[in-house]
Amino acid sequence: MSLTDALRLLLRHWKLLLAVPLALGTTAFLLTRHEKKVYTSETTLYTGIASGYTLKGNAETDFFTTNNAFDNLLNLIKSRETKEEVAYQLLACHLQMKDQLDPALLNWNSLMRLHGLLPAELRRRLTGPTQAATVERVRAYASANDTNELYRLINSFDPVYSVDALGHVNAARIQSSDLIKLDYEAEDPAICRHTLLLTTEVFIGKYRGLRMDQTATVIRYYEAETAKALQVLNAAEERFLAFNRDNNIINYYEQTKYIAGEREGLYADITKIQMQYAAAKARLGAIEQKLAGRNRALLSTDELLQQRRELEQVQAELARQQLYGRLREPAAPADVPRLQARIGELTQTMRTTLNDHYSQLNSVEGIPSKGLIDEWLRNMLETSDNKAKLDVMLRRKQEFMEEYHKMAPLGATLKRIEREIELAQKTYFSLLTSLNDSRASQQNNELTTDLKVVAPPFLPLHAKGGKRLMLVAGGAFGGFFFVATTLLGLGLLDKSLRKPSLVAARTGLPVLGVLPPPAPTPPAPDSYADSALDHLARQVIRRASSQDAPTPYAVGVISTRRGEGKTHLVSSLVARCQRLGLEVVAAYPEGAAPDAQASEYPPVVAAVQRWPLARITQNRPAHLLVVELPALLEDTYPVAPLPELHLLLLAVRSSRVWEPKDGQALQDIRSLTAAPVEAVLTGVEAYESRELLVQHESRPRRPRLRLAFWRRRATA
Structure with a gap:
């Protein structure tokens, strides 16, 4: 598929390309009309992992060791235990306020929301004399079982106190430095800032405890083993002293x-x-x-x-x-x-x-x-x-x-x-x-575990820009891209004979003309349908009017399968030739005639009795004989009139795929007659016929042949 074909395919479905993005963009706009404001805060910490100072001097710059240390630190920040501890402390801090609002910790809407989440009796039971006692009560109550209100709140999708909400605390290393940046967004600016503070405190404590517990365990082990080794050494020296004393050994x-x-x-x-x-x-x-x-x-x-x-x-x-x-x-x-x-x-x-x-x-x-x-x-x-x-x-x-x-x-x-x-x-x-x-x-x-807060979290005053515009634009662009991709994909996968060049390449036959889809009304002058019929009729008349062409000139219309538009082709060709003043006789198989005045013949009887062309056309005088034959692969067709034909027109539907059995049927019919076989593509859209009609229309038009020409030729 060329770029021109792709553009024509998209232009042909321009309504779909506009309707789908418009519908998706409108849907995204309506769904985000109640979007809440979100506030963002961030904090920066200095770790000293890569270039800090230790007891051995400056830290060694080992790439893998440094990355491993940063990965451990970042995974500890994102661990579930850290999130749960932050949730406990955040909830305990808010419970400790009771009904006294502290704007530095949360706003009035958040406090009312907390009262709606937990009943008053539970809040009173969880609140202790100090914040540390409240944290212990909250932790104990949440871990008591998995059916209480607090456990369900921690493991829900609550935007403040759930593990899922605290999972939005993003932590990342700033390029290749010793700095780690944490950022968080929430609907309440005070909660946003306080959550970052608690997250920093909790993970620093856990990080230090984890590192210190490792060395403390090792130290306790070595202290015990050193004491045992000293006892063994003292016992051996005592035995040595006693042995020398008992045996009077000085040296x-x-x-x-x-x-x-x-x-x-x-x-x-x-x-x-x-x-x-x-x-x-x-x-x-x-x-x-x-x-x-x-x-x-x-x-x-x-x-x-x-x-x-x-x-x-x-x-x-x-x-x-x-x-x-x-x-x-x-x-x-x-x-x-x-x-x-x-x-x-x-x-x-x-x-x-x-x-x-x-x-x-x-x-x-x-x-x-x-x-x-x-x-x-x-x-x-x-x-x-x-x-x-x-x-x-x-x-x-x-x-x-x-x-x-x-x-x-x-x-x-x-x-x-x-x-x-x-x-x-x-x-x-x-x-x-x-x-x-x-x-x-x-x-x-x-x-080394004494992490320093370089930039503490700040209280955001302005809400973060919403995602509404981005969602609307993304929906519209996504809809357009999806429809365009689908159309182009279907176009690339389309193997149908949709235009004359494809028919010539796949069937090996020259294309005589194209025929638009049937219309309930006659084609308007100078329209695509009128030009296509005029082009087809001129091509047939030009072949019938050559010096060596016999009179009457017999044209057979065939197809390999049913529904290829043969009847429409014959009726349209006959009507246009009669409009030009020619005497045309058309013969259709039984049941295929477009009107009562049309001539019909029984295909099976004609095939069995070997009817000649004159009997099929009922010996009616005419300048042009047009005979429609049944489908080659699906019906029985007469063979006797084939040698008498002067031109065979193969009707091929533009929406079908040319298969090997169609080619075999065409070879069989060509072996029965010496008449040239040319294709006529039926059901063709206007933009697909440009390569044939434009080329023809670019030539100077021939004057229409009159009936006098045929009379002179018949007299001669």
């Missing part, structure tokens, strides 16, 4: 290190003393073998043995004192010199005893006995000294072994206790760090 690792070092030194000393003792003992035995007789017996005297035993005891005590003193164990510092002096005395005493009992100067081998006895005395002193040291060291070795057997299992136990202490300490420090972080987060929440 286990230093003690074991010292014992290991002393043991290694002791083992080396033992080896050295054993070697010295073995050497001294061997030398002493050799000397005793060299001494013989009375000299050897001298060594076994009671006095000498007594002195020797005492010497060994003193040497053993000295060795013990020296060893334990080196190991830093308790010992009397004055005992070592005393013992050394006593050893010197005993050595001298033994030397004197040996000298007193000495009776033989030379030995058997010729070595002086005096020298052997002195050497024996030195080796005996060295042997007894080494033996005493060795005995003390062996006892000390045994003590070391006992100490090792004692300290070895203590290390594993002590290690386990230390691991318990370390684990408890780490757990305690971790929980303590988390507790401190949570307390810092709580303090940070106290700072």
Whole structure:
């Protein structure tokens, strides 16, 4: 569909395009004649979410975190709990006034309206000594059940106290700033302002409580867990202290290190003393073998043995004192010199005893006995000294072994206790760090949840512009748009043969002319119907008046279906040709003749008996023969006269759709005759025939053919 076609379609239905918008606009105007005045107020709050200051410094600009925080805040403002709490407080504030009007909170009409909503007895029961008490009573009564007056009021569509009305509190972030804007509209300007105040107070309190409750719960958890961890740590340290005290441990690792070092030194000393003792003992035995007789017996005297035993005891005590003193164990510092002096005395005493009992100067081998006895005395002193040291060291070795057997299992136990202490300490420090972080987060929440009201709500003095004009204009425009869209849509979906170009494109036949819808009266001169009939008649006469056209000229009028306007086409064509002075004979199927004087023929009999054209037209002389044939797809039509026809006119109704079976019927009829087939579009509106009639009318008109032409042609 072209733009011209669309405009023509809209212009054709201009009455509908005007009537529907006018009706809708008038309806909207009448329905909004009682529109109430509405007042609007707004408030602005600073949140500090995106660029505020916290305990850690300036807030980090995280896009997703910031959007999430603003979404939480806006959803909290729009939540049902916030709306219900605002409704409770608003109603309680108005009930608290009783019959004393406060213009800053509501006007007289709103107060009277409240009295009509709630009975006096219920208002008296809900009103408390203070506003806080009234709020508690209102909240308790509304939540008691779902059948009382207050519950139904809160959940109704009341324009002031319902959750639905408070849902009109709009909250939005101002661009990408830290500001949030709230606006509300109501019929009472005081209620409009007061509702915004209460909404701000309620949602700020809920927001702060929500944030603080989160951190408070976490803090309580960490406090309890930190206390438990501290008890576990203290218990582990007490076990560690008791273990060290019970086992005389000052520093286990230093003690074991010292014992290991002393043991290694002791083992080396033992080896050295054993070697010295073995050497001294061997030398002493050799000397005793060299001494013989009375000299050897001298060594076994009671006095000498007594002195020797005492010497060994003193040497053993000295060795013990020296060893334990080196190991830093308790010992009397004055005992070592005393013992050394006593050893010197005993050595001298033994030397004197040996000298007193000495009776033989030379030995058997010729070595002086005096020298052997002195050497024996030195080796005996060295042997007894080494033996005493060795005995003390062996006892000390045994003590070391006992100490090792004692300290070895203590290390594993002590290690386990230390691991318990370390684990408890780490757990305690971790929980303590988390507790401190949570307390810092709580303090940070106290700072960041302190929303500031930048612009408090104002009391509106002028009503907001009504929506009446917009509704009227919207209704009118919507009606126009709906009708225009519907018409254009139907036009685009229309597949009918509404104009000659579509007929030529879909049927493949040239269009001879168009025929307007039947009218009860003859067409007026120079009208569209008169021009269409004149054009159609001229086209037929032009073909019948050509040099090779036979006389009479036979025209057949066909259609694929009934109701295509064949009879109207034949009668109109005959009337116009007769008006031009031609002799025309028309033949109609039985029951289709427009008047009693018209000629009719039986189609079934003519088809069965193969009537020729002359019999169908009853051999009536004429210049032009017009025969109407029955519908090709629905009736029986005679085939015999088809080869005698000189022109076939296919009548096609403009409101129908051309289908494949119509094309097949046309192919069948064209196979039976050599006459050209042209289409005539019937029932065409004037604006649809312009492409054919204007083109024809733009040509110079031919003079009307007179009867004399046909007479001359017949004579020739």
